[in-house]
Amino acid sequence: MVSMRACVSARVVCLILVSAPVRAQNPPELRWGGDAEGGAPYVEADATDPTRVVGFDVEIAQLLAAGLGRTPRFIQVGFTSIDAAASRGDFDVGLSGIEDTPPRRARLAVTVPYYEFREVLTVRSSDKDRYRSLADLRSHRVATLGATLAYDLLVEAERRDGIVVVTYEDDVHPYSDLVLGRVDAVVLDAILAQRGVRRNSGLTNQPAALAVGHYVGILSAEQSALRDRMNAVLRDAMRDGRLERIFRRWDVWNDDQPRLYARVLADNSPYPVSPSSLVSSTTAPDATTMTPEAMAMRTLSAPDAWEAARRYLPALLRAAVITIVLSCLSMVLAVLTGALIASGRIYGAGPLRLALTGYVEVVRGTPLLLQLFVLYFGLAAVVQLPAFLAALLGLGLNYAAYESEIYRGALEAVPSGQLDAARTLGFSERQTFFLVRAPQAFRLALAPMTNDFVALLKDSSLVSVITVVELTKETSIFAANIGSWVVPGMMCAAIYLAMSLPLARLARRIERGWRHG
Amino acid sequence: MATRMSVLDVRAMEVRRGARAIVADATFAAAAGEIVALMGASGAGKTTILRAIAGLEPIESGTVTIPRPVGMVFQFHHLFANMSAHRNVWLAPVHVLKQPRAEAEQRAHELLAALGVGDRALAMPHELSGGEAQRVAIARALAIEPHILLMDEPTASLDPARRGDLAATLCQLAMQGRTIIIATHDAEFARACAHRELTVEGGRVHVVS
Numbered sequence: 001m002v003s004m005r006a007c008v009s010a011r012v013v014c015l016i017l018v019s020a021p022v023r024a025q026n027p028p029e030l031r032w033g034g035d036a037e038g039g040a041p042y043v044e045a046d047a048t049d050p051t052r053v054v055g056f057d058v059e060i061a062q063l064l065a066a067g068l069g070r071t072p073r074f075i076q077v078g079f080t081s082i083d084a085a086a087s088r089g090d091f092d093v094g095l096s097g098i099e100d101t102p103p104r105r106a107r108l109a110v111t112v113p114y115y116e117f118r119e120v121l122t123v124r125s126s127d128k129d130r131y132r133s134l135a136d137l138r139s140h141r142v143a144t145l146g147a148t149l150a151y152d153l154l155v156e157a158e159r160r161d162g163i164v165v166v167t168y169e170d171d172v173h174p175y176s177d178l179v180l181g182r183v184d185a186v187v188l189d190a191i192l193a194q195r196g197v198r199r200n201s202g203l204t205n206q207p208a209a210l211a212v213g214h215y216v217g218i219l220s221a222e223q224s225a226l227r228d229r230m231n232a233v234l235r236d237a238m239r240d241g242r243l244e245r246i247f248r249r250w251d252v253w254n255d256d257q258p259r260l261y262a263r264v265l266a267d268n269s270p271y272p273v274s275p276s277s278l279v280s281s282t283t284a285p286d287a288t289t290m291t292p293e294a295m296a297m298r299t300l301s302a303p304d305a306w307e308a309a310r311r312y313l314p315a316l317l318r319a320a321v322i323t324i325v326l327s328c329l330s331m332v333l334a335v336l337t338g339a340l341i342a343s344g345r346i347y348g349a350g351p352l353r354l355a356l357t358g359y360v361e362v363v364r365g366t367p368l369l370l371q372l373f374v375l376y377f378g379l380a381a382v383v384q385l386p387a388f389l390a391a392l393l394g395l396g397l398n399y400a401a402y403e404s405e406i407y408r409g410a411l412e413a414v415p416s417g418q419l420d421a422a423r424t425l426g427f428s429e430r431q432t433f434f435l436v437r438a439p440q441a442f443r444l445a446l447a448p449m450t451n452d453f454v455a456l457l458k459d460s461s462l463v464s465v466i467t468v469v470e471l472t473k474e475t476s477i478f479a480a481n482i483g484s485w486v487v488p489g490m491m492c493a494a495i496y497l498a499m500s501l502p503l504a505r506l507a508r509r510i511e512r513g514w515r516h517g
Numbered sequence: 518m519a520t521r522m523s524v525l526d527v528r529a530m531e532v533r534r535g536a537r538a539i540v541a542d543a544t545f546a547a548a549a550g551e552i553v554a555l556m557g558a559s560g561a562g563k564t565t566i567l568r569a570i571a572g573l574e575p576i577e578s579g580t581v582t583i584p585r586p587v588g589m590v591f592q593f594h595h596l597f598a599n600m601s602a603h604r605n606v607w608l609a610p611v612h613v614l615k616q617p618r619a620e621a622e623q624r625a626h627e628l629l630a631a632l633g634v635g636d637r638a639l640a641m642p643h644e645l646s647g648g649e650a651q652r653v654a655i656a657r658a659l660a661i662e663p664h665i666l667l668m669d670e671p672t673a674s675l676d677p678a679r680r681g682d683l684a685a686t687l688c689q690l691a692m693q694g695r696t697i698i699i700a701t702h703d704a705e706f707a708r709a710c711a712h713r714e715l716t717v718e719g720g721r722v723h724v725v726s
Contacts, residue, residue, distance in 0.1 A: 417595035424571050424589040425609035425661060435608065439599040 030070035032061040033091035035079040037170065041191065041250040042097040043074075056250040057095040060114060063242060064093065064217070067233030068226075080147055080169075080476055083108065084485060086218045093217045093230065097191075099149050100214040100275045103482050109227040112234055113214030113273060114243060115252075116260040117189040119150050121206040122196055124178060128204045131185055138162040140184040143174035146464075146473065147480030149213045150187045166387075166467050167477070173377060175200050177467075180380055182387075189213065191252055214260070214273065228270065235265055309487050312478045319474035320495045326391055326470065327457045333396030334456070335449070338403025343433075345408055356404075363401035369462055371398055376466035391463035399456050406448045410441035443511070450507035454500045471495060523582075524549045524696045525570070525665055530579035532562075532569050532720075539565045540720040543579070547713075549664070552687060552697045554711035555722070556704065562720035563700035564592070567667045570698070583665060588658030592670040594650045596642035602629065602653040603638040606660050614661060621660075628656040632686065647674030655686070665696040672703045684710035 034043040036053050043055040053074050065072035075091045086094045086108055093111070104110050123131045131137050134157040142157070144150040146167035154165040166183055168174045174186040175196035186196065187210060197203045219227045237243045238261040247253040264272045344356045363371070376390040385393070414437050422432040461472030469477075475492035479485045523546040532540040540562045547553045555563045568574045570581055571589045596605050606625035610616040616624075629635045632652040637645060645653060651674060658666055668687075672680050680703075687697055687710050700717075701707055707714050716723045 415595070417591060417593060418597060420568075420573050421589075421591065421595035421597065421657075423573060424587060425657070426586055426613040427609065431612050435612065436597050436599065440597075443599065 027070050029073045030061070030065040030068060030093070031073050031075055031091040033075045033077040033082060033085055033094045034096035035082065036076055038079060038096050039171070040195070041252055056246050056252065057097065059246045061093070061095050063237055063246070064230050064233050067236065068229060080480060083218065083480065087220045089220045092223070092226065093219050095217050097215050098218055100216045101149065102275050104216075104218060105271065105275060107221060107484065109219040109221055109224045111217035111219070111227055112231045112264050112270070113216050113260060114234055115215040115247065116256040117191060117213050117215065118209035118256070119153060119187055119211040119213065120190045120193040121208070121210060122175065122178065122186040122188070122193050122203055123184070123206065125202050125204045127184065132206055133208065134163055134210070135161045137185055139164065141166050141182070142185045142187060143168055143177060143183040143467075144187050145171050145174070146477050149211060150189065151477065153211055154187055167469055167473070168467055169465050171196075175203060176377075178203060180384060182384065231270065238265060306487065308478070308482045309491060312488070313491070316471065316474055316478065316491060316495060319469055319471045320499065322468065323457065323460050323471040324499055326388070326395065326463065326468070327453070327460050329392050330395035330399060330460070331453050331456055333392065334399035334403045337397065337400035339407055341400060341404035342407035342411060345404070346411055360401045360404055363398055368394065368398050368459060369465060372462060372466050387467045390466055391468045395456060395460060395463065399452060402452055403449065406445050406452070407441060410444040411437060413444055414440045446507055446511055450504060453503060457500055458496065522548060524584060525698070526582040527570065528580045530566070530569060530581060531577040532565050532574050533577045538720055540569065543720065543722045545715055545722050547696045547698060549696055550691050550694050551713065552691050552699065552711045554707035554714045555698065555700045555717050556702065556707055556714050557717035558702060561717045563717050564669050566717065566722070567669050567698065567700050571667055586661045586663045588661065588663035588666040590651065590654045590658050590666065590668045590671065592673055594654040596650055596653055596657070598642050601639050601641055602634065602645065605642070605653060606656045609657070609661050625656070625660060628659055629653065632656050648679045651675070651683075663695070665698065666690065668697065668699045670701055671699060672701060672706045680706055
């Protein structure tokens with residue numbers, strides 16, 4: 001294969017300053033949003049100068065800006081919040097391998113598609129003949145990127161074929177976990193699939209396309225006039241071969257594109273092609289012979305928000321169960337470990353105290369997100385923890401550091417007179433601890449512990465980065481699917497409150513109970 | 518010093534906190550059934566002498582001869598805040614002396630009743646008045662059957678009428694053969710119940726005639 005790197009070094013790299021100071025300029029700016037974490041060939045930080053971005057979306061932004069007589073300026077936006085940022089008007093146009101979907105068309109102004117992609121099934125080469133389609137993967141784990149066409153495809157396959165969907169926040173780890181055997185297949189668009197196969201040895205892309213989709217630019221709904229001008233620029237670039245040159249430079253040009261361009265140029269309406277279509281994996285013809293028109297297209301209709309809410313409620317409640325179970329188990333681990341650490345720091349010998357202090361400082365001083373990554377992905381070469389166990393350990397051991405400080409403070413806050421009284425009565429140190437000191441400290445610790453548990457309940461949302469789908473993740477998938485955060489956000493908040501409020505009440509009742517003896 | 522055989526014998530006791538001697542060369546003794554008052558101004562070292570005898574302060578030099586266990590009643594009582602008055606009293610007999618629980622509970626009830634706080638058995642320490650807390654603290658100290666009872670400023674939380682009650686209680690306990698050492702700056706109370714008064718000054722103990 002002609003190396004991607006060779007193409008990269010050969011092309012004319014057009015560079016854009018990420019943090020250029022905003023000045024009154026002539027010509028005016030075209031602010032465009034994308035996620036540099038998405039990586040090549042879309043948008044990525046330039047390896048030689050990380051303050052600049054490169055990629056085919058970067059070049060399309062330049063092409064649009066040039067056509068509109070403006071200067072492009074890149075704005076970094078997280079991929080999952082790109083729709084919300086577009087409708088808020090954080091930038092003029094979003095370009096980051098964004099899929100053309102019915103909800104986007106319903107809520108945003110969407111440009112004509114500039115690239116057609118296929119959803120591809122990637123498996124380990126040794127499984128090439130066993131797993132040819134999703135139907136072969138019943139009860140097996142299939143990975144994808146959340147909030148994408150591929151995700152919708154897999155959710156449907158979960159119902160139809162009984163596969164298990166595993167969602168990732170990024171498009172790199174699905175492939176590395178496929179190599180490790182944590183998942184048995186990955187479904188993503190062909191560009192990502194080719195990159196995944198190139199970077200990991202022992203993987204194969206199945207030839208049959210599972211679906212066809214298109215990349216578009218997105219603007220806020222009020223910007224349809226600007227969108228129409230962009231459409232004109234894109235159509236010109238399709239006609240005169242400038243788009244083709246961009247995609248050839250990035251080595252992603254193929255025969256699907258001229259067919260797409262022909263359809264876009266033949267129909268001058270804002271939406272010359274229908275949004276992304278799903279093709280049943282069992283009936284998909286071989287991709288090399290298949291034309292998009294030949295595909296049995298099934299259009300996803302833009303769902304009404306409340307109808308969608310009803311549809312998503314069971315999934316949200318299931319995710320809430322994951323959240324509460326994970327939080328409770330993590331808290332138990334945190335309380336037990338925290339109590340041991342606190343006792344060790346008060347009663348232990350010098351070296352033990354030093355080691356425990358070191359543990360507390362390191363765990364408190366580094367982000368939980370990083371700890372989760374290290375536990376799940378970093379240790380994968382040594383020990384492959386299942387995602388839920390890694391999440392439980394990560395949350396539990398992180399919170400143990402905080403709990404231990406609460407307990408240490410509470411133990412030290414028990415008046416020394418209480419300990420003097422116990423000594424004169426002849427209690428051993430151990431008896432004094434369990435009969436007098438710990439019960440009194442626990443009462444002092446209860447309020448901050450409740451606080452921590454509520455915080456843990458919400459911090460548990462971080463575990464979605466290691467593929468555990470809990471309440472917040474399910475909500476963001478829901479929001480991305482319907483293109484709005486209003487209803488999903490309210491439902492999610494209501495469920496979190498329904499979990500945390502009874503807890504606070506329970507803690508108050510325990511405290512009251514103690515007061516009365 | 519003591520006319521009868523000494524139960525408590527303190528000789529040339531020194532307690533230091535850093536470079537400072539809190540107690541220097543304290544020497545005195547007390548016999549069974551004797552009530553001894555350690556008198557002196559605040560900061561004279563009375564409390565430290567009691568704490569050192571009870572084993573709560575390390576002794577730099579000198580000797581303390583004392584039969585264990587020692588009953589100690591602190592100025593601020595230090596009742597265990599996480600349990601009822603009753604449990605405060607029976608906890609040590611059960612866990613330290615390994616008495617059967619039912620027996621220890623019964624004995625605790627009797628002690629509380631004898632000290633006039635039987636009706637407060639189920640109250641938590643923070644629900645007790647100063648006088649009640651002190652009597653529960655005395656019951657707790659007596660429950661481990663000490664030969665010697667140490668009391669730090671016992672009249673600090675009592676009104677005059679209660680002081681009389683306490684003096685009577687201590688006399689009764691002394692008549693049962695217990696040695697009682699009281700640290701106090703209340704001269705009137707000391708005269709009312711102590712057989713002997715000693716003055717503590719600058720950490721030294723003097724005999725007062």
